[in-house]
Amino acid sequence: MSIDYADGATPLEYDEMEGLLLTHVTTRAELDRWELDNINQAYQWADELKHKNILNTDFICLLHKKMFGNVWKWAGQFRESDKNLGVPWVEIAVEFKLLCDDAHAWVEFDTYSPDEFAARFHHRLVYIHPFANGNGRHARLMADLILEKIFNAVPFTWGNANLTKPGDVRKGYICALKVADNHDYSLLLKFVRS
Numbered sequence: 451m452s453i454d455y456a457d458g459a460t461p462l463e464y465d466e467m468e469g470l471l472l473t474h475v476t477t478r479a480e481l482d483r484w485e486l487d488n489i490n491q492a493y494q495w496a497d498e499l500k501h502k503n504i505l506n507t508d509f510i511c512l513l514h515k516k517m518f519g520n521v522w523k524w525a526g527q528f529r530e531s532d533k534n535l536g537v538p539w540v541e542i543a544v545e546f547k548l549l550c551d552d553a554h555a556w557v558e559f560d561t562y563s564p565d566e567f568a569a570r571f572h573h574r575l576v577y578i579h580p581f582a583n584g585n586g587r588h589a590r591l592m593a594d595l596i597l598e599k600i601f602n603a604v605p606f607t608w609g610n611a612n613l614t615k616p617g618d619v620r621k622g623y624i625c626a627l628k629v630a631d632n633h634d635y636s637l638l639l640k641f642v643r644s
Contacts, residue, residue, distance in 0.1 A: 454478055459614075460533045466582040469523035482614070484521050489587060492516040496591065502599045504592075505553045507546050513595070514581055514588050522583070529582040536579025545578045557600065564601035568593040569638050573630045586613065593642075606642040 475481050495516050503509065515526025528542045537545050549571070556567055572593035579585050590613070594605035611619035626637035 460535065460579065460583060460585065462583055463531050466522075466524065466529075466531070469582075471521055471523060481521070485518065485584070488520040489517050489591075491520070492591070496595055499595075499599060504595055504599055505550050505557070507543075507550060510546070510550075510575075510580075510592060513592060514584065517588055517591065518581075518584050524582055525584075526581075528580050531582075533579055536577070536585075542578060542580045546580060549574045549578065564597055564603045565606075565639060565642065566635065567601070568596045568606065569630075569635055569642050571596055572642075573627060573635070573638060576627060577631065607644060609641055609644050 470481075472481075472484055475484060492513065496513070504513075511526045511528075518525035528546075529536075529539050532539055536542075552574075553567075553571055556562055556570075561567070562570060572589045575589040575592060576585055581588065590606070590608055597603040597605050609619040609623060611617065613620050613623050623641055626641040629635075629637045
């Protein structure tokens with residue numbers, strides 16, 4: 451199967467493509483549909499969560515598995531290759547622990563408003579880029595779960611668009627993430643509620 455990648459998307463390595471569970475899938479459109487079905491199941495699962503214990507590696511990896519586990523063998527597992535973005539793959543576990551530790555401190559010391567907390571967590575998760583694919587979609591759901599489960603707040607609107615599709619809204623999202631790479635979260639905070 452040949453995949454066309456949207457601007458800013460992470461290409462899969464050959465061995466990662468071999469992890470496709472659905473051998474009948476031959477086009478990007480078919481893959482997108484199956485992933486969307488799996489993601490919708492993950493949203494239903496997440497809606498039923500009663501606990502707030504989500505700021506840890508086990509939960510974050512489980513969420514990725516729930517989102518992509520019907521499509522990819524490696525869902526929920528850290529990537530084992532370097533990508534066009536993200537930390538080197540050998541640093542993922544350490545960066546993940548630092549992110550979760552920081553998030554617990556942010557909660558304990560009431561460091562950020564709910565929106566800024568979720569946006570910063572989202573940005574760091576995307577920056578780490580822990581999985582072979584699905585990092586943006588996963589990080590967006592994780593940010594929304596932080597808002598809902600920890601802060602009893604309304605999820606982000608994310609530009610009211612499908613951010614997996616090329617276009618101006620996706621470009622704005624990627625631009626906001628790149629600005630946040632320099633510790634300026636103003637564009638990202640504006641985007642997530644647009």
